[in-house]
Amino acid sequence: MTTPTPVTATAPGTAPSDGWLSDALHAVESDPTSIGSVFGSVGRHVGRGPVDKAGDPRGIHGTVDDAARAQLVQSLARSASPSETAERLTALYRAGDTAEKRGVLRGLDALTGDGTINPAPLPASVPNPLVAAGTALVTDALRTNDPSLVAAATGPFTAAHLDQHAWRHAVLKLVFMGVPLDAVAGLDERADDELARMAADFAAERRAAGRTVPDDLARITGAGSTSAGTDRAPEPGPAAPEKKDA
Amino acid sequence: MRIFDPHIHMTSRTTDDYEAMYASGVRCVVEPAFWLGQPRTSVASFTDYFDALLGWERFRASQFGIRHHATIALNPKEANDPRCTGVLDEMPRYLGKDGVVAVGEVGYDSMTPAEDDAFARQLQMAREHALPVLVHTPHRDKRVGTQRTLDVVAESGVPAEHVVVDHLNETTVALVKDAGAWMGFSIYPDTKMDEARMVAILRDVGTEKVLVNSAADWGRSDPLKTRSTGDAMLAAGFTAADVDRVLWQNPVDFYGQSGNLLLEPVPGFVEEDGPAAGVTFEGSSVLRGVRA
Numbered sequence: 104m105t106t107p108t109p110v111t112a113t114a115p116g117t118a119p120s121d122g123w124l125s126d127a128l129h130a131v132e133s134d135p136t137s138i139g140s141v142f143g144s145v146g147r148h149v150g151r152g153p154v155d156k157a158g159d160p161r162g163i164h165g166t167v168d169d170a171a172r173a174q175l176v177q178s179l180a181r182s183a184s185p186s187e188t189a190e191r192l193t194a195l196y197r198a199g200d201t202a203e204k205r206g207v208l209r210g211l212d213a214l215t216g217d218g219t220i221n222p223a224p225l226p227a228s229v230p231n232p233l234v235a236a237g238t239a240l241v242t243d244a245l246r247t248n249d250p251s252l253v254a255a256a257t258g259p260f261t262a263a264h265l266d267q268h269a270w271r272h273a274v275l276k277l278v279f280m281g282v283p284l285d286a287v288a289g290l291d292e293r294a295d296d297e298l299a300r301m302a303a304d305f306a307a308e309r310r311a312a313g314r315t316v317p318d319d320l321a322r323i324t325g326a327g328s329t330s331a332g333t334d335r336a337p338e339p340g341p342a343a344p345e346k347k348d349a
Numbered sequence: 350m351r352i353f354d355p356h357i358h359m360t361s362r363t364t365d366d367y368e369a370m371y372a373s374g375v376r377c378v379v380e381p382a383f384w385l386g387q388p389r390t391s392v393a394s395f396t397d398y399f400d401a402l403l404g405w406e407r408f409r410a411s412q413f414g415i416r417h418h419a420t421i422a423l424n425p426k427e428a429n430d431p432r433c434t435g436v437l438d439e440m441p442r443y444l445g446k447d448g449v450v451a452v453g454e455v456g457y458d459s460m461t462p463a464e465d466d467a468f469a470r471q472l473q474m475a476r477e478h479a480l481p482v483l484v485h486t487p488h489r490d491k492r493v494g495t496q497r498t499l500d501v502v503a504e505s506g507v508p509a510e511h512v513v514v515d516h517l518n519e520t521t522v523a524l525v526k527d528a529g530a531w532m533g534f535s536i537y538p539d540t541k542m543d544e545a546r547m548v549a550i551l552r553d554v555g556t557e558k559v560l561v562n563s564a565a566d567w568g569r570s571d572p573l574k575t576r577s578t579g580d581a582m583l584a585a586g587f588t589a590a591d592v593d594r595v596l597w598q599n600p601v602d603f604y605g606q607s608g609n610l611l612l613e614p615v616p617g618f619v620e621e622d623g624p625a626a627g628v629t630f631e632g633s634s635v636l637r638g639v640r641a
Contacts, residue, residue, distance in 0.1 A: 243388075272460075312546065
């Protein structure tokens with residue numbers, strides 16, 4: 104009898120390879136054009152599981168390939184101007200599969216964390232091309248129905264730069280998708296009365312349909328408000344003020 | 350039981366579905382243009398899709414004895430992508446074509462300014478082409494989205510009786526009824542609405558101006574939900590005439606406003622024989638193997 108070959112443990116695509124990643128990072132730092140040739144194959148070289156297998160088994164806060172791609176994006180930003188970085192990130196995202204798109208979004212978060220993208224909005228006279236490009240990409244990701252992509256689009260970059268209307272919809276979309284709101288950076292800071300109103304309406308809609316109300320709604324309906332109004336008949340009312348933050 | 354499914358995405362369904370639909374009484378469908386699972390990135394993707402709805406899919410349905418019609422629109426989700434909005438300039442040439450029975454699905458997804466613009470422009474196109482309008486209501490913030498939809502329709506000058514507001518539920522039906530628009534309900538295996546809830550709503554609002562659809566698409570859905578709703582209505586004491594009103598006459602009355610509805614049986618179709626041999630569309634057939 105032969106011993107089964109442990110294919111998954113030895114295949115080059117699954118074993119972590121620090122050497123590959125550090126080579127790739129150096130390559131991108133010395134030549135920003137090289138990011139296009141390494142970005143797609145990151146998962147083969149570094150793996151694809153959650154960064155924190157025990158604490159975050161679903162990878163809501165990212166996978167190891169997300170983290171490696173975020174490092175590549177940081178290398179890109181060190182070797183290219185903000186406008187070139189914005190153009191290259193847009194191209195990587197547009198041509199990317201879900202993992203590559205997620206990698207770009209995690210990269211935007213990394214650039215927000217390391218200060219490359221100023222966390223505060225700049226004066227209108229000093230537009231940061233990375234903010235404009237990043238906002239467009241985040242907005243695109245939030246239109247998809249892939250939970251990992253939507254979750255990756257609610258990180259620190261989004262917390263700092265997405266407008267309030269779109270941000271509220273992103274949060275509610277995660278609830279719809281059953282993604283824990285732990286995914287949302289700055290949830291407590293940005294949650295407002297309008298989000299609480301939307302969440303309460305959603306809870307009422309679910310109850311009217313005889314369906315369960317997701318637990319996470321309690322985090323955004325405001326303290327104690329998830330049980331309030333449980334049996335309130337859904338009343339058609341006037342629309343809330345439109346685009347009040349636009 | 351004769352059935353007209355006023356909202357079903359047959360492009361995503363199999364020939365087995367067509368056979369099962371015919372067997373359960375479906376003789377006519379409307380397929381609204383909408384988004385696919387994979388986002389589109391260019392105008393050409395839309396025009397190829399529109400052409401497929403009016404060409405290949407109509408042919409495919411006919412091979413199973415079902416009359417297929419379409420509604421044409423830039424959907425609200427993709428209205429947010431500037432690479433796609435150019436399709437609005439292509440739409441007028443589609444709105445006059447045979448088998449186009451409405452503008453749709455239009456409406457709101459995230460209620461953005463880009464969605465406002467696409468919705469308003471397409472309502473004007475509907476007015477200019479004297480076509481009904483199929484309006485999608487959003488998953489998120491549905492009540493506010495439904496109210497805003499009705500406000501925008503009222504501003505547009507499109508008469509309420511030319512509009513169906515779709516995917517309604519217990520919290521949004523009264524708004525639409527009060528506005529005088531048609532009320533659409535999508536019966537899904539799990540989410541939007543189920544047969545028992547639909548029967549309860551019919552008891553409440555009656556059968557006038559109510560459209561029931563399966564909205565079956567590429568997600569978890571069931572193209573026979575129209576039939577099961579009809580069965581649930583009968584079991585709950587509604588008459589056969591009530592069922593015919595909801596599942597046939599109402600969609601005929603609504604989409605018939607386009608003047609573009611074909612309801613006669615597909616000529617030459619014999620259920621026992623299935624798709625006819627030797628019949629092709631641009632060289633393609635729904636048959637496999639040796640052809641006559």
